[in-house]
Amino acid sequence: MSGVRTGLHVCRGNWSRQEDVLLTGDYHALLPAFEAMRVQQFVLEYATPRAGELSIVGEALKDRELGLGCVNPRTDEAEDPASIVARAEEALQFYRPDQIWLNPDCGFGCFASRCVNEEAHAVAKLRSMTTAAAILRERHGS
Amino acid sequence: MRSDMFNVTQVGSWPRSRELLRALRDKQRGLMTRADFERIADQEVRRCVQHQVDAGVDVVVDGEHRRDNFYSFVTDKLDGTRLMSLAEMLDTVDDKAAFEEMLSTLDVPASAIRNPTCTGKLARREPLAVAELEFVQQLTDRPVKVTLPGPYLLTRSMWVGAFSRSGYADKTELGDDVVRILRDELVELRDRGAAFVQFDEPVLTEIVLSEDDHKRTFM
Structure with missing residues (x-):
């Protein structure tokens, strides 16, 4: 659809802080479905090893944008901006800088009565992402 | 966009305050008017x-503060739907013991997760997310992302045979209406200036990653 950016978000569950009850596996089996979808951006989890390698979607869908999940919404400690920068630079093997967006892996409270985090932690995670974005723009801006 | 590279955004929802949760509970029990709830939610947003x-x-x-959860909230907006707790839905499940075991194994609290069950023909009483968008636009000049449940998630969760057959012959027929409603919403959000509309389809991973699809299901 023209006139608005459309995206698809997929994750492996975000209702519990017990990582072992959430699903594990890469995006390989979803590639045929993703390829058929007329959306500009795939907003995907990559902040946990459960989501697999960036190359799987990166190689198949380099013509789309990537909403790079780079912070875990279910942990207290904010990610180090340097680790977010490193992950985004890994994505640069497949995407141009303007195709890469930074976002958490999922929401901080998808189920109102079962939010997976607290506001102060969520704010700190947002700041890690914006700090990382500033570094990335400095390094990769034209 | 302020920059044309490495834009930072969110996936949608934000932790709810105690005050908001109390208000949501009161609204759902009919103890608080919608107008009073919206005023509290405005502060949170x-x-x-x-x-x-x-x-x-x-x-x-906007942080989804006005939503019970990212897909159940459609019951506030659509005719032919009813918000149901998983505990309530248990009555319609054939193998109750297996369903309860799944909830407990997956650490799913049956009382905290509610479902938008289809109970008749769907009709959009009001837009799903246009009011959310317009409120955020009053607060900032920054571009706004709006999240909507994807058509697969919505159809799959809404279809509870015992209730939904009064509106639709089968899940596919319900799905056609869900797609039509979401498409209308997307056009309206675009026309009102949404920068980004994200459809949430978390259960797609379950289809391809879960060894036992039946046991995993609660959305």
């Missing part, structure tokens, strides 16, 4: 947007 602006987030969200 204001604070949530301010946090994003202060942090330098490029494309902001």
